[in-house]
Amino acid sequence: MVSIEKYSVKRKYEANLLSVKPEQSEFTAGNINDVLSSLKEHEHPHLIINNSEVAGFFLLDLFYTETYGFSNLKVLGIRALLVDHRFQGQGVATKAINLLPSYVDNNYPDFQALQLTVNCRNKAAYNCYCKCGFEDTGELYLGGPVGPQHVMQRKIV
Template sequence: MQTRLVDYHDLSASQRQQLGYLEVTHEQIQFSGDIYTALNTLLVRPSPNICGFVLLGDEKPVGFFLLKRDDCLPHWAQEDLTATLHALQIDHREQGKGLGKACLQALPAALRLKWPDITQLMLSVDADNSAAIGLYTGQGWGGYR
């Protein structure tokens, strides 16, 4: 499967419609939310400080996440030149294929293009979300607080 990470606003109308079918498992919703909640965050009150990225697999949406900065940062990340990662979701039918890893590997370049002033990327992971902790630590993310 050929993958690429794109800004939500660069999707075709067909890809935006397909993104609505992205589903995570019931157990994962408690950690990442669902696609409707994430898109609501992105689209209902648009902000230049929230960006949605979509992982395309063979040009079909298979993953999604949000980045936030400045006045949209959560309380635990109130630092200059910081962005935070939120709502990382890989469609449950595509999990186990390295797509979460593909998102994280493509993330630094996408972040530099979108917000070149950002020097730090942070995230928060629920201590019970062992799959996410394994993914992030496997990609070099380390503890901060």
């Protein structure tokens, strides 16, 4: 069973073990400990749990609209999402991403939509987001570290 939980230090060791395949590393945030040590107050870390094991990580960015301005809606940003290589190909990412709208509705009720960017070369992630109801806005974000990124969005309710 896949679920989402807020990050807590009791899961720090497990979260720090997360890694992706070498060919995916340029598309991810890298070391989870580095991400956590540089968090801003508006960035909320979360874990993807698969049968009680930490299987992935992501941030919910409460200032996404203010920072990026891709939308006129009140948008909650999804950043630094990764699923550990040991859990890939099992539907864990799809299940977690499909849980996000209800999770956000219950825990962050002031937001109208979810938004993220995905590198134009990361076809697997792009296809996963599409399968989970995200739509390509047709806009490209050009400020990413490894090339242009599709801006994708999904309404929460």
